Amino acid sequence: MNAFDEQNLRAALKGRTFGSIVFHGELDSTNTEAWRLAERGAPEGTLVIADRQTRGRGRMDRVWYSPPGGNFYGSFILRPPITPDRAPQITLTAGVAVAEVLSRYCPDGVEIKWPNDVLIKGKKACGILTEMKAVPAGVVFVILGVGINVNMEASDFTAEIRDRATSLMLETSAAVDRVALTVGLVESLEKWYRVFLRDGFQAVRGQWIARSRLAGKRIRVSFKERTQTGLALGIDDEGAVVMREDTGLIRRITAGDVTEEK
Ligand code: BTN
Numbered sequence: 001m002n003a004f005d006e007q008n009l010r011a012a013l014k015g016r017t018f019g020s021i022v023f024h025g026e027l028d029s030t031n032t033e034a035w036r037l038a039e040r041g042a043p044e045g046t047l048v049i050a051d052r053q054t055r056g057r058g059r060m061d062r063v064w065y066s067p068p069g070g071n072f073y074g075s076f077i078l079r080p081p082i083t084p085d086r087a088p089q090i091t092l093t094a095g096v097a098v099a100e101v102l103s104r105y106c107p108d109g110v111e112i113k114w115p116n117d118v119l120i121k122g123k124k125a126c127g128i129l130t131e132m133k134a135v136p137a138g139v140v141f142v143i144l145g146v147g148i149n150v151n152m153e154a155s156d157f158t159a160e161i162r163d164r165a166t167s168l169m170l171e172t173s174a175a176v177d178r179v180a181l182t183v184g185l186v187e188s189l190e191k192w193y194r195v196f197l198r199d200g201f202q203a204v205r206g207q208w209i210a211r212s213r214l215a216g217k218r219i220r221v222s223f224k225e226r227t228q229t230g231l232a233l234g235i236d237d238e239g240a241v242v243m244r245e246d247t248g249l250i251r252r253i254t255a256g257d258v259t260e261e262k
Helices: 006-012 030-039 084-105 168-172 178-199 202-211
Strands: 020-027 046-053 072-078 110-113 117-120 123-135 138-148 218-223 226-235 241-245 250-253 257-260
Touching: 006 020, 006 178, 020 030, 030 046, 030 072, 030 123, 030 138, 046 178, 072 178, 084 110, 084 117, 084 123, 084 138, 084 168, 084 178, 084 202, 110 202, 138 178, 178 202, 202 226, 218 241, 226 250
Parallel strands: 020 046
Antiparallel strands: 046 072, 072 138, 110 117, 117 123, 123 138, 218 226, 218 257, 226 241, 241 250
């Protein structure tokens, strides 16, 4: 097992254009640090990694639990030449990349949950937080933050998330080399990001649909105080969930939490 440190990560990623590493034992949040570096001109493909985060952040101002010694917390700086409305598609593209990598460890049971979670056997193993700086003319940079529960024991999770979260080690019964995992993630992310830039989200969409189990499910969508229910038909070329309400109305969902109705 390789020690998860800057030297090993740099050696493993040597020669790649993507995955130029900035490593810290501890950061407030890799997204926050990546944002600071991007403001100072850090190039596309820079990857900020920490062994521990003191203020790991999730979507909707949630906390991302980030203890040291076993997980992956990393944020890529991207500079895609796209309009700001397409940025959510980068989250979906990253979900495909992460699901591809996790499937190598767990061939069964990896599933993407719209928009940004990757589950193993129904429990959350990865979250993705995309943040963007944009001007009217376009995106200046995107920070793509990825948190993967790698070598967490069940007892390492807080009581609040224990029933809903899992880790690669829990699912495979073997400790996972975080350096090798990082290399796999960089390769997969770069590959799918290039497909997205070259051919658009429609070229990623098929993989996203194949790796999610959304279509055909009854779902509940919560956003702020509002909840809607209906039948999920899939996602469209823009990455929005397409849902048929019980009234027959077809609705596009672009934000919120989607849960399956039991
Ligand atoms: C979510 O599921 O709500 C998104 C979680 C994203 C967590 C990652 S960990 C690395 C990066 N730094 C952060 O502060 N958040 C993201």
